[in-house]
Amino acid sequence: MTEGGRWFPDDMPVPAASRETLPWWQAAAGHRLLVQRCGRCGQVRHPPGPLCPLCQSTAREWVELDGRGTVYTYTVVHQAFLPSLADVVPYVVAAVELDGADGARLVTNVVDVDSADVHVGMAVEVVWEDMGPELALPRFRPAGGAS
Amino acid sequence: MRATERRRAYLVGVGETRYTKWGGITDASEHQLALEAILAAVADAGLAVDDVDGLVSFAADRNDAIFLATDLGLPELRFAAMVWLPGGGGACAAVADAALAVEAGQAEVVVVYRSLCQGQFHRFGQGPGGSGRSAAHAPSLRRAVSLLDAETAFTMPFGMFNPPIAYAMAMRRHMHLFGTTSEQMGEVAATFRAHAGRNPRAVMGGRPMTLEDHQASRMVADPFRLFDCCLENDGACALVVTTAERAADLAQLPVEVLGSAQGAPAGFGHGQYVNVNLPDELYASGGGTAVARRLWEASGLGPEDVDVAQLYDHFTGLVLMTLEDFGFCGRGEGGLFVDTGALAWPDGDLPSNTHGGSLSEAYIHGLNHVVEGVRQLRGQSTCPVVGAEVCLVTAASGVPTSAVLLGRGR
Numbered sequence: 001m002t003e004g005g006r007w008f009p010d011d012m013p014v015p016a017a018s019r020e021t022l023p024w025w026q027a028a029a030g031h032r033l034l035v036q037r038c039g040r041c042g043q044v045r046h047p048p049g050p051l052c053p054l055c056q057s058t059a060r061e062w063v064e065l066d067g068r069g070t071v072y073t074y075t076v077v078h079q080a081f082l083p084s085l086a087d088v089v090p091y092v093v094a095a096v097e098l099d100g101a102d103g104a105r106l107v108t109n110v111v112d113v114d115s116a117d118v119h120v121g122m123a124v125e126v127v128w129e130d131m132g133p134e135l136a137l138p139r140f141r142p143a144g145g146a147s
Numbered sequence: 148m149r150a151t152e153r154r155r156a157y158l159v160g161v162g163e164t165r166y167t168k169w170g171g172i173t174d175a176s177e178h179q180l181a182l183e184a185i186l187a188a189v190a191d192a193g194l195a196v197d198d199v200d201g202l203v204s205f206a207a208d209r210n211d212a213i214f215l216a217t218d219l220g221l222p223e224l225r226f227a228a229m230v231w232l233p234g235g236g237g238a239c240a241a242v243a244d245a246a247l248a249v250e251a252g253q254a255e256v257v258v259v260y261r262s263l264c265q266g267q268f269h270r271f272g273q274g275p276g277g278s279g280r281s282a283a284h285a286p287s288l289r290r291a292v293s294l295l296d297a298e299t300a301f302t303m304p305f306g307m308f309n310p311p312i313a314y315a316m317a318m319r320r321h322m323h324l325f326g327t328t329s330e331q332m333g334e335v336a337a338t339f340r341a342h343a344g345r346n347p348r349a350v351m352g353g354r355p356m357t358l359e360d361h362q363a364s365r366m367v368a369d370p371f372r373l374f375d376c377c378l379e380n381d382g383a384c385a386l387v388v389t390t391a392e393r394a395a396d397l398a399q400l401p402v403e404v405l406g407s408a409q410g411a412p413a414g415f416g417h418g419q420y421v422n423v424n425l426p427d428e429l430y431a432s433g434g435g436t437a438v439a440r441r442l443w444e445a446s447g448l449g450p451e452d453v454d455v456a457q458l459y460d461h462f463t464g465l466v467l468m469t470l471e472d473f474g475f476c477g478r479g480e481g482g483l484f485v486d487t488g489a490l491a492w493p494d495g496d497l498p499s500n501t502h503g504g505s506l507s508e509a510y511i512h513g514l515n516h517v518v519e520g521v522r523q524l525r526g527q528s529t530c531p532v533v534g535a536e537v538c539l540v541t542a543a544s545g546v547p548t549s550a551v552l553l554g555r556g557r
Contacts, residue, residue: 016297075371079365120320
């Protein structure tokens with residue numbers, strides 16, 4: 001699933017990485033969707049962090065996901081909080097529950113869809129937006145590529 | 148029922164500057180407004196500024212207590228604290244921490260303050276703005292400058308810029324699970340607006356709102372319309388906390404801090420503002436259930452004892468969640484509860500936000516809700532609940548939160 005597209009303007013806020021989250025962003029730049037897992041007890045957590053909240057281990061590993069998931073909740077944003085979004089609104093911000101990630105959810109967008117068709121429980125799949133040469137963001141579209 | 152052997156803390160003074168629309172105060176700094184509110188609260192109590200020996204604030208206040216102590220000419224600063232709970236979640240914790248300092252004998256007269264001139268600084272409701280990058284400079288990863296910066300990296304680039312968008316997602320989940328409606332949220336907005344109509348301090352006092360007006364207001368982030376979102380304002384307010392001994396012979400009827408609680412459940416982080424990885428029952432709630440339980444335990448009282456409430460109202464829908472968290476109705480029943488007219492003064496079962504709240508009086512991060520709680524129990528509210536003896540005040544839900552229970556003093 002390496003096909004990409006553009007949906008959002010260049011001047012969207014750019015992400016900031018910590019020591020713990022940097023590998024996630026580096027993988028995203030290569031269109032790989034990861035989730036962090038405790039290296040001792042196997043508990044999945046997102047966003048990535050230094051310590052497992054269940055067993056307090058600092059051992060951690062990465063699991064690569066297939067990019068499928070389900071809409072847990074969403075909002076349709078109608079107000080253009082950046083001038084450059086005037087031609088983009090309304091856009092959908094969603095929390096997507098990721099398959100193969102023990103219920104971990106990702107804040108993302110549902111694109112290539114009429115916002116009125118988005119619903120809780122909707123099956124979606126990842127599609128990547130290259131914001132810069134070394135920065136890509138995972139958005140989602142209806143599973144199967146069409147709404 | 149109460150631990151009478153320990154020192155008790157009382158609220159003895161309240162003060163505020165004028166409240167205006169965001170950007171409306173241009174002739175004084177936010178810093179000066181903080182000082183003016185503090186002086187007004189001290190004067191209201193019948194104290195002198197030299198009596199003050201403690202200062203407490205919250206919400207990453209720009210107006211550091213150490214500088215305010217010097218500006219005010221305090222003889223000695225004995226207690227200074229700022230609450231970690233973010234934004235409006237700390238409003239009641241700030242009062243609670245002042246009370247704890249007084250009860251522990253660390254200070255005698257502690258002033259809690261909040262000044263907010265968003266026209267002079269960043270707007271809380273606006274988010275960070277764009278990256279400012281042009282096509283000539285391709286967007287690239289930054290190094291995080293704080294833990295929150297690294298967390299919001301997973302929200303901001305996806306257009307989840309600000310509280311209306313973040314809490315709209317939690318509210319959507321509440322609607323999905325429980326069938327809550329936009330009209331029920333509108334009931335909250337219209338009720339608080341009616342209360343503001345009697346309050347000369349209320350920024351929206353002269354702007355009546357019907358349920359139809361609410362339904363006709365533009366959509367910001369579905370399901371939140373413009374009138375589901377609180378105001379953004381310039382202004383400041385402050386409260387004076389002191390001992391029972393000092394309170395006994397001051398200018399105003401003292402108001403007792405019957406109980407307080409603050410904190411966050413397991414895994415809550417910054418709450419739904421950033422965190423979509425919460426258990427389902429927590430995500431579609433205000434996150435305040437444990438705070439509520441500890442508040443009732445600390446005070447020996449329960450929801451049935453509350454005569455009037457000031458509920459943090461950043462968004463109408465989160466008022467519904469707060470009512471559920473604090474046990475005024477069952478989980479998911481907040482909409483049905485407000486449909487009965489329960490929040491309306493004077494005839495509702497739980498008259499709430501009798502000043503108009505952040506939806507209609509002013510957005511001073513909820514410290515003005517504590518001010519209104521004090522006024523109610525003194526009998527000075529513009530929507531007076533006759534005979535009220537117990538007032539619940541809650542801080543922002545959906546973030547680590549706090550609450551205080553206030554009682555009419557003797």
